[in-house]
Amino acid sequence: MCPVNTTVVVSSVRSGPDRPNTGISVVVGLGSPLVTPTTLADFLLPDGFARPRVHAVINEGRVIGEAGRYAWEAMSQRGERRHTPYATRAPVRDEEPVLLVPGFMAGDGTLALMRRALQQQGLRTYRSHIRANVGCTLDVSAQMEMRLESIAQRRGSKVRIVGHSLGGMLARGVAARRPDLVSGLVTMGSPMLAPGAHHISLSASVATLVRLSRAGLPGMMSEDCVAGACARQSFDQGLAPLADSVDFTAIYSRRDGIVDWRACIDPRAIPLEVRASHVGMALDPRVIAAVTGALRPSVSAVEVDRGEIA
Helix, strand or coil, X not given: CCCXXXXXXXXXXXXXXXXXXXXXXXXXXXXXXXXXXXXXXXXXXXXXXXXXXXXXXHHHHHHHHHHHHHHHXXXXXXXXXXXXXXXXXXXXXXXXXXXXXXXXXXXXXXXXXXXXXXXXXXXXXXXXXXXXXXXCHHHHHHHHHHHHHHHHHHHCCCEEEEEECHHHHHHHHHHHXXXXXXXXXXXXXXXXXXXXXXXXXXXXXXXXXXXXXXXXXXXXXXXXXXXCHHHHHHHXXXXXXXXXXXXXXXXXXXXXXXXXXXXXXXXXXXXXXXXXXXXXXXXXXXHHHHHHHHHCCCCCCCCEECCEEC
């Protein structure tokens, strides 16, 4: 668990890629009544990246339509199965297991629909056992690594990881550290290049977690996780070199209202653009098709037109 510092330097936050810093560096002590959104360390928002504009979060309203699209496709597939002989309904199972990792403040339940869809495609999926991704990022990474070891030992093979948002960032670090456990990685809306390039509403959530940590509630992100040595270590791990044996696909969306989509395109990854909201990436059938194709790199499972999912 990250230590809770008695003081923390609060770094200024950029309001845009071509604008000067708008915050003021101050020192916050344990006695301070409020940890503001400017708590995030400066290195988490490098030059060239920016927070989405305040109104960009409106794009996340698309998740309603994306959920409807999932429901419609699920009903269609159910109807098709009724007309399929029972003996041929079960898909051929892939040997390699797939671990799904949820995003910030989310748990395994947020990826339940994707997990079900992947299983119907013959993929062996596993939960991360993360109830709520709100703790120290180093602790969550260690938990994920132990989970990978358990799955790999049980199945006798390497594991592929699908990570949403923060889950993808943490998975990227674990994959770099343990190529002996990981054969492939798919990230969805994960701003690995600039974790601080997120909507102001997320900064408010981070500030709340830090205040809870300072109040003594265990299992929450501390100030060190967002502005200290822990933050630095997590950031560096997320950009560490990946072994050539690890397939890597980075899924992103220009319609993302939560993070700067440019920060989601890792130079090491195969970039794949989709038309979805940030939250909707976890359930939009078009994104699920993209994920399925990325998990089976030798099989073309999606139609790609100039890098976009139709």
